Amino acid sequence: MRVDAPDPLAAALDRLIDQRSFDIHFQPLVAIDRAEILAFEALTRAPADGPLHSPLVLFETAARCGRLVELERLIVRRAAERFKELALPGLLFLNVTADTLLAARDRVGGLAEELRTLGLATSRIVVELTETRPIDDLVQLGDTLGALRAHGFRLALDDLGEGFASLRRWMEMRPDFVKIDRHFIDGIAQDPLKQQFVRSIVEMAATSGGEVVAEGLEQEPDLEVLRRLGITICQGYLFARPSATPRAQLGAQWSGRLATAAQPRLLQNDLALPLDAGAITTAAQLARRVQTTTPAATCRDVVALFQRDEQLLAIPVLDPQQRPIGLLRSLQVLKRSTERYFMDIFGKRSCTEVMDTAPLVFDVSTPLRAMSDAVASLDERLLTDGFIVTRDGAYHGSGRCSDLLKAVSDLQVHAARYANPLTLLPGNVPLDNHLDRLIESGESFLAALWDIDHFKPFNDVYGYRVGDDIIRLAARVLTRAADPQVDFVGHIGGDDFAMVLRSPDWEHRLNRVCAEFDAGVRSFFSAEHLAAGGYITLNRQNQPTFHLLPTISCGALLHQPGAFESARALAAALAEPKRVAKGRAGGSRFFVDRRQRLPHLITSTPAHVPSEVF
DSSP, rough: OOOOOOOHHHHHHHHHHHTOOEEEEEEEETTTTTTTTEEEEEEEEEOSTTTTTTTTHHHHHHHHTTTTHHHHHHHHHOOOOHHTTTTTOSSEEEEEEEEHHHTTTTHHHHHHHHHHTTTOOOEEEEEEEEEEEEEEEOOHHHHHHHHHTTTTTTTEEETTSSSSSHHHHHHOOOOOOOEEEEGTTTGGOOOOHHHHHHHHHHHHHHHOEEEEEEESSOHHHHHHHHTTTOOOESTTTTTOOOOOOOOSSOOHHHHHHHHHHOOOOTTTTGGGGGOOTOOOOOOGGGGGGOOOTTSBBBHHHHHHHHHOTOOOEEEEEEETSSOOOEEEEEEHHHHHHHHHTTTHHHTTSSSSGGSSSOEEEEEEEEEEEEEEHHHHSGGGGGGGGOOOEEETTEEEEEOOOOOOOHHHHHHHHHHTTTTTTTOOOBHHHHHHHHHHHHHHTTOEEEEEEEETTTTTHHHHHHHHHHHHHHHHHHHHHHHHHHOTOOOEEEEEETTTTEEEETTTTTHHHHHHHHHHHHHHHGGOOHHHHHHEEEEEETTTTEEEEEOOOOOEEEEEEEEEETTTTTTTHHHHHHHHHHHHTTSSSSSEEEEOOOOSTTTTTTOSOSSOOOOOOO
């Protein structure tokens, strides 16, 4: 008679389940646009000295032994208990397979009651579907997901881009969160194809109403690219590794840096500011003539120049047409000169042997903001050597980075006088100046006024701090939708904003604002109010009144050269399309007065909400 050998992994699984000998670690999901921890994902860790230490082995063994659902139920309960014990803020992401969800169709109410007993609202729980296993019954899974939503749970889809038909599952589930597989995040800064994939996912999520999470983030350059692509939630070792006792707040290393990067651009449109006489706004005003040389100078010549004058930090090298072809840096040249045999080999050769062939060069018309961005990405060891300024390609002068930084600081202080203190976006004065300048120069553009609907009752119910957060959300959404090179975003007071769009795809940008605001604002509502689509308060007559949840609406018009005399006249004309937009039902929306036709600007009808003609 054949006797099968005992399965060591099955035996280890039995012990682990019987003894509950697993730990729960938590890894934060960081809202990079708010510089705070949004949620924690619960991750299971089996004993490090056992054969099931690898989560992949643990769950594969549990599935093979028919104990996967039992194990995941234990983990969910332990994770919720531990999350409450640690008093962690934000949301809790719980990973479950389709097997467990299919088995839980009739137990959702019981799970919700268990969480309430622990003191955890279901609105703080995100059920994350992992696609490590195929789904056999799509209808029953849909029933379970519907039951979870009905009880206030949120849903997430894990590892988008991997697994069993994940794009199709996204369309069917319409989850609150979509997590992009780490393969598409790691190294995205150097991979245009990955960037295009993530860009497409962000656009799809804006339409479906979900939020995108980039997981597996480990490198800071990837973070900057993700921010530019519109990602607002990131998870990975760059911020924190999973821990049994995680920090409840972001560490100081990241909180300040993310908060600074998340602020809207204070100098979004420098020319819109009312500047004092003599204010520095372009590279031309920072340029001064310094000593230059030509390729005819030898390495021995430039070494002698730097040795004679300790204050001489850099020398531009010009060709016969006076165009800069490089920069000789004192530190680099003198360091090379001390190398053995350097003077013997290179002493009589052209100084081009030791020059930097890619120095920082600005045209005289370059604004301070563009210069500041370029200097910010420069190796700090090269900051002392400054930059070159050209006019029509020829050498005009050189500038010092210290002068540039001071000028930017002065302009920021000046801009703050005209900026909204809550969002740091330009206020009424810069907006009027910008519009007057465009009108006087005969420019074509779209002028838009945005307003957060149903905001006051929301502010009364949830408090002014949360109300401020929604205003900042609107500022971020509007800023991300605009092209900083040609568009303008202003905060004209309270919950009112303005956009001046010269981008030809302005309808796409208006749609993006509506979709991203509707998706982002969901996290501010309680599950009860979200399910009801609003809430009831007592009016001044002490009668119950139902209020809808906040949306954002926009009235806009197309400006044709010569149509208005001033910004004041244009603002008066915007009142009517704004009234029409606010009078319509539904989610966030916009209305465009198209009576002034601009054929080269008009594009296809927007997908989010149809605009109309008066």
